[in-house]
Amino acid sequence: MNLKFQNKKITGILTILPENEIKFEDEVDNYAFSRSQSMKLKLIMGYDKRRVIKEGTTISDLCVFGLEHLFEKGLLDKNEIDAIIMVTQSPDYFIPNTSQVIHGRLGLRNDIICDELSQACAGYPIGLIQAFMLLEQEEINKVVVLNADIFSQKVSKQDRGSRPLTGDAASITIVEKDSSPSTIYGSINTDGKGADALIIPAGGFKLPSSEKTAELKTDSKGNTRSLNHLVMKGDDVFNFVQQAVPPMIENLLNKAGCGKEDVDYFMFHQPNKFMLKKLADKMEVPYEKMPNNVVENFGNANSVSTPTNITYNLGDTLTKDSLLICLAGFGAGLSWSSLLMNIGDLDFCGILDYKI
Known part of the structure; x- marks a missing residue:
C-alpha cells in the first residue's frame, strides 16, 4: 500500500533508555555454546551490551518519565497535545490501553485521542503514518507518537538467538502540521502467512499461560525456552528481510522520483549488525548511510530501534540541519513499512537515561 502526505513534519524525537546495562560476556555461559563460538557470534552479529529494565518497570513508566522531562524543559506543552498514539507489543495491561494509563498519570485534558497500535519491528513508520492521518483533522495540530517495548522480559535466558540482541526502550516523537509544501511518501505491507516467524505462542486468549506453557524445552539448535517466551525463526526472518525490503525501498523512491544517491541516510530498524550489512550490500547502499550500531550499544527494542538509530x-x-531520510521497519507480522521525508531543524533530538 503506497501512501502520500503533505504539510506534516516531525518537530522532536527523544529516546528513553533504562540505565541498567548488561554485557554479552555476562550471560555467555547461559548458552549451549562454547565461549569461543560465542565470541565469534558476538563479532558477526554485533552483540556487546544492551539496556534492559529492572523488574517492575513498565512501558508507561518509561514514557511518562520522558514526557515529564519534556514538560519540565519547556520542550512540550501538555495542553497542546491533541492525540497520543502508543505503538507497542508489551502493554501494561490487556485492558485499558497503555496510552490511557499515560493520559491519566500525566493529567492531560479530556478532549484528546488516545490510540494504541499493536506493532513491533515495523511500528515506527506505521505509528508516524497514523499520526499523519490524524493531522488531516481540522482540530488536531500536535500528535505524540510513543514507541515502547520491554521484550527482555519475554526472552529466555538460554536463548542465544534472541537474548543477546533484545533490549528495552521507549521513544517520543512529536508530529505537527507544517506550512511547507514538502511531500512525504510511505508504504505499508503485510504477509500474515509468515506470522509464526516471530511469535510468543502463549499468554493470549488463544493459549493462556499455565504451568504447562511454562515448561522449558530445548530445540535442535540448543536454545532452551518455553511457550511463554519469544520464538524467532532466524533464517526465515533473515530471508524475509532480504527479499521484501529492497523492492519496497525501490518502489518508494520511484514514487518520490528520486534515487538512492539523493537520500542522505537510510535509518532502518536494527535487528542486528549482520542482517543490516547484508541488506545494505543488496541495496548497494554504503554502510555509512545505513548505520548498524544500535544493537551493539543498546539492544533491539522492536520499533524503538528506529528512533534510537536517529537520536x-x-x-x-538534526537540531541544526534538515536531511532527506528513508525510514524502514520490518519483522513481526510479517510486516514491513517505510517513509521518505525531510527531517530536521528539530526542537530536540537526543537520548535520556531512565533513572529511578
Missing part, C-alpha cells in the same frame, strides 16, 4: 547517530545534526 544516537544524528541527534545533534
Whole structure:
C-alpha cells in the first residue's frame, strides 16, 4: 500500500533508555555454546551490551518519565497535545490501553485521542503514518507518537538467538502540521502467512499461560525456552528481510522520483549488525548511510530501534540541519513499512537515561 502526505513534519524525537546495562560476556555461559563460538557470534552479529529494565518497570513508566522531562524543559506543552498514539507489543495491561494509563498519570485534558497500535519491528513508520492521518483533522495540530517495548522480559535466558540482541526502550516523537509544501511518501505491507516467524505462542486468549506453557524445552539448535517466551525463526526472518525490503525501498523512491544517491541516510530498524550489512550490500547502499550500531550499544527494542538509530547517530545534526531520510521497519507480522521525508531543524533530538 503506497501512501502520500503533505504539510506534516516531525518537530522532536527523544529516546528513553533504562540505565541498567548488561554485557554479552555476562550471560555467555547461559548458552549451549562454547565461549569461543560465542565470541565469534558476538563479532558477526554485533552483540556487546544492551539496556534492559529492572523488574517492575513498565512501558508507561518509561514514557511518562520522558514526557515529564519534556514538560519540565519547556520542550512540550501538555495542553497542546491533541492525540497520543502508543505503538507497542508489551502493554501494561490487556485492558485499558497503555496510552490511557499515560493520559491519566500525566493529567492531560479530556478532549484528546488516545490510540494504541499493536506493532513491533515495523511500528515506527506505521505509528508516524497514523499520526499523519490524524493531522488531516481540522482540530488536531500536535500528535505524540510513543514507541515502547520491554521484550527482555519475554526472552529466555538460554536463548542465544534472541537474548543477546533484545533490549528495552521507549521513544517520543512529536508530529505537527507544517506550512511547507514538502511531500512525504510511505508504504505499508503485510504477509500474515509468515506470522509464526516471530511469535510468543502463549499468554493470549488463544493459549493462556499455565504451568504447562511454562515448561522449558530445548530445540535442535540448543536454545532452551518455553511457550511463554519469544520464538524467532532466524533464517526465515533473515530471508524475509532480504527479499521484501529492497523492492519496497525501490518502489518508494520511484514514487518520490528520486534515487538512492539523493537520500542522505537510510535509518532502518536494527535487528542486528549482520542482517543490516547484508541488506545494505543488496541495496548497494554504503554502510555509512545505513548505520548498524544500535544493537551493539543498546539492544533491539522492536520499533524503538528506529528512533534510537536517529537520536544516537544524528541527534545533534538534526537540531541544526534538515536531511532527506528513508525510514524502514520490518519483522513481526510479517510486516514491513517505510517513509521518505525531510527531517530536521528539530526542537530536540537526543537520548535520556531512565533513572529511578
